[in-house]
Amino acid sequence: MSSYVKGSRLVLPYSTPMNRRSLLGYGAAAGLGAAAMRYGGAFAQSSDTGVDPDTWTPEFITSQAGTLEVDTAAEVGAVVPLDYAGKLTYWYAFEPENEPAISLEMDEAFWAAFKETYPNIEVEFTRQTYNDMLDKTRTAALGKAAPMVAKMPILWGVEFAAGGHLMGLAPEDVGYPTAEYWPGAMKSVTWDGQTYGVPTNNETMAFIWNAAIFEEAGLDPESAPATWDDVVAYSAQIKENTGKSGYGMVARVNAGNTPFRFMPQMWAYGGGALDEAEASPTYESVYANNEGSIAALQASYDMYVRDQSVPVSALTNTQNENADPFIAGQLAMVISHPSEYAKMRDLAEKAEGADAEIAANVVEHMRYGLIPEGPARRAVVFGGSNIHIFNPDVVDGDSDLDAARALISFMTGPEWSTRLSWVGSNPSNSRGFQTSWMKERIETIPFLDVTTSMLPYGIPFPVIPESTEIMNIIIPEMLQNALTETMSVEDSANDAASKIEGVLSGL
Amino acid sequence: MVNHRGDYLYILPALVVMMVVIAYPIYFTIRLSFFDHGRALQFDDLEWVGLDNYRLLLTGAYSREFWNVTQNTLVWTVFSTAGAFFLGLGAALVVQREFIGRGIVRGILLIPWVISAVAAAYIWRWLYHSDYGLISGILTDLGLIDRNIIFLDDVDLVMPALIVANIWKEFPFAMIMLLAGLQTVPEGLNRAAMVDGASTWHRFWHVTAPHLKSVTLITVLLLTVQNLNSFTTVFIMTAGGPANASQIWVTDIYRIAFNRTNFDVASAYSVILFGVMAVLGYFYVRALTRGDSTRSTV
Structure with missing residues (x-):
């Protein structure tokens, strides 16, 4: 395998004294962290994410909420003085047209609050679409035209860190102890022993269904399918009895939505791309063609080819394209964020005439449950985003590291890491x-309690630079090869395994 | 002897711009095709690998995909070019005649050409949508089909579907070119052939077609180059899927470079495409300048 270069380390120009309030906050956070660690071995994946299922119950989360007062200005002012004057460029993935209205309101509130807190820091921000941002950021970094700061999905950072495009950056650099962040999230910003970013939000998705379609199909409207085999059976029954699509499969290549929906299925059956679902992953063993992966792929094949119970357009769809059939009452089950409910409510409010009645009925019958389990485990992608500072030598123009630290501190503190992930994620x-x-x-x-209680089942994507290619290209291509019958299920899995081996060997 | 020094001065600004935006990227790409940039993508730390990237592409790890994509590219280029040319020719023959509303018809036929390629691709994507597409919807309403036609999610139908969308986008170009060519056909010749009792087909074949020879050659060459270089339609409508069934050279180069971050192999790929284009460019220039030497000696 080719060698990678390490990024330069951020040098702190300002000291970061802790006041009494933040000290109390840190103490509480350390307590939360310790509680999480205590039960570390309960689930295989809990040791990866640091989120213990016995501790992080909906009741525990509810009991903690509202017990801490936060003075964001005081906290960030201790990192970079509030009168600091500077300028920075910032990219993030945000598509207002695909977000619920409340997310856009929060985003605008964030920028207003930042301007009020740091009136002399000018931020030139660029919103990117999720599916385009990776290619654009790669190109920008290679062309030495990267932004100073970028918030990127959890999967991408390590590739840039390994390429030497990112500066070393740890939570301590922006005023917070590492203990305040999930170990799983910190792992995603760590490459070769060095930390290259700060987590901004962590998310796990849940299983969403339309209870009215379940009832119409003769299924229990209030129960999610318990296993992935049940998903296959429910999907077929829904198609058979109602003519509507069962499961909202997503299999587009180079769309992040695909691995976020297929990997939980693969892991549940005991498969994976590599050994990322194991308790102590090495990322050296290829699992893409093991029995579990083949079983997961067969389940998708059964739904798409044998039963034809999922949207045919799954091969070209991202999850965004599943929203319309779901709100139209033509699709019964999807995997998505807690924000899906808010999104559907927005769509229902915009609907007119007969559509409005259908949409209102769908919102009323929306249900959330845990993502089904498989023979090996229940699993979900431990997702989210991290914020990074690009190395000054790949940045377009001069870098202003203090302006960057001010923004990152503001964004990753308790207030805005909560408010910015309002309906979509967790702080x-x-x-x-x-x-x-x-x-x-x-x-x-x-x-929200359902998606949050999926956190303990979260499995991080492999923390290797090749992860984006494996997850966004090789795994979706494996799905497409099987679903189009270009290859048999087994051959598709073997082909993917051989491609992963090729990528890992530096080909 | 004429001194051309002044002429060179006039073209110097254009030459400088071309050197920067064309010659340097070509040089960089050709050079990169002989190096391995490693997974870290540090372009200042390249390792010389000779023809390895070409070997990987033509006979190595990428070869199966490369030859499949080459086959797709040939199908795409030949059928798109032929389709756009013949549809454009038909349209040109129709709109060159005098009839009421000819201007409006010409304007309508030009719409696909003036619409943004991105917008057109999105429109076609939704027309073809496998679950909620307008085409399947209309055919179902008319009772002609009882289940949706899977255009873009079927490995056998995807390429024909894309080619139809591409022909729709490109035929106005052929129409305009051929319409210009038709203006050069002497009306007297046509009338004389009519007096002699020549049928419509004979008049077209023996009078019109010979006058369209040059413009046909240039139009076909330009359409071929355009289709070989085509990116937007395929990328937006299918991104080369499903299962790479609609992957063509240019989208594959993008995929290897930006999705799989193998800029070195993608560079070798680009050099091959550049070679094909250079050959086509040579014929284009030859077709364009044919007769210049004759004229200059008159």
Whole structure:
């Protein structure tokens, strides 16, 4: 395998003194962290993410919410003075047209609050679409035209770190102890022993279904399928009895939505791309063609080819394209974020005439449950995003590291890591779970407790630079080869395994 | 002897711009095709590998995909070019005649050409959508089909579906070119042939077609180059899928470079495409300048 270069380390120009309030907060966070660690061995994947299922119950999360007052300005002011004058460029994946209205409101509130807190820091921000941002950022970094700061999905950072494009950056550099972030999230910003970013939010998805379609199909409307085999059977029954699509499969190549939906299925059957679902992954063993992976692929084949119970357009769809059939009452089951409910409610409010009635009925019958389990485990992708500082030598123009630290500190603290992930995710900063904003979220966002209780089943993608190619290209191509019958299920899995081996060998 | 020094001065600014935006990228790409940049993508730390990237592509790890994609590219280029040319020729023959509303018809036929390629690709994507596409919807309403036609998610139908969309986008170009060519056909010759009792087909074949020879050659060459270089339609509608069934050279180069981050192999790929283009470019220039020497000696 080719060698990688290590990035330069961020040098702190300002000291980061802790005041009494933040010290109390850190103490509480350390307590939360310790609680999480205590039960570390309960589930195989809990040791990867640091989120223990026995501790992080919906009741525990609710009991913590609203117990901490946060003074964000004081905390970030201790990192970079509030009168600091500077300028920075910032990229992030955000598609207002595909977000619920509340997410856009929070995003705008964030920028207003940052401007108020740091009136002399000018931020030139660029919103990118999720599916385009990776290619654009790669090109920009190679062309020495990268932004100073970028918030990127959890899967991408290590590739840039390994390429020497990122600066070393740890939570301590922006005023927070590493203990405030999930070990799984910290792992995703660590390459070759060095930390290259700070987590901004962590998410796990859940299983969503339309209870009305379940009832119409003769299924129990209030129960999610317990296993992935049940998903296959439910999907077929729904198609057979209602003519509607059962499961909202997503199999587009180079779309992040695909691995986020297929990998939990693969892991549940005991498969994987590599050994990432094992308790102590080495990322050296290829699992793409093991029995579990083949079983998972066969389940998808059964739904798409044998039963034809999923949307045919699954091969060209991202999850965004599943929203319309779901709100139209033509699709019964999807895997998605807690934000899906808010998104559907927005769509229902915009619907007119007969569509409005159908959409309102769908929202009323939306249910959330745990993602089904398989013979090996219950699993979900431990996702989210991290924020990074690009090395000055790949940045377009001069880098202003203090302006960058001010933004990152502001964004990853308990307040904004909670508010920015309002309906879509969870705060990366564990103190965020104790804030009044978290309490408000729990009280106002339906099903948040379900998606949050999926956290303990989270499995991080392999923390290797090749991960993006494996997850975004090789795994979806494996699915497409099987679903189009270009190859048999087994040959598709073997082909993917051989490609992964090729990628790992530096080909 | 004429002194051309002044002429060179006039073209110097254009030459400088071309050197920067064309010659340097070509040089960089050709050079990169002989190196391995490693997975870390540090372009300043390249390792010389000779023809390895070409070997990987033509006979090595990428060869199976490369030859499949080459086959797709040939199908795409030949059928798109032929389709756009013949549809354009038909349209040109129709709109060159005098009839009421000819201007409006010409304007309508030009719409596909002036619509943004991105917008057109999205429109076609939704027309073809396998679950909720307008085409299947209309055919179902008319009772002609009882289940949706799977255009873009079927490995056998995807390429024909894309070619139809591409022909729709390109035929106005052929129409305009051939319409210009038709203006050069002497009306007197046509009338004389009519007086002699020549049928419509004979008039077209023996009078019109010979006058369209040059413009046909240039149009076909330009369409071929355009289709070989085509990216937007395929990338937006299918991104080369499903299962790479609609992958063509240019989208595959993008996929290898930006999705799989193998810029070195993608560079070798680009050099091969560049070679094919250079050959086509040579014939294009030859077709374009044919007769220049004759004229200059008159």
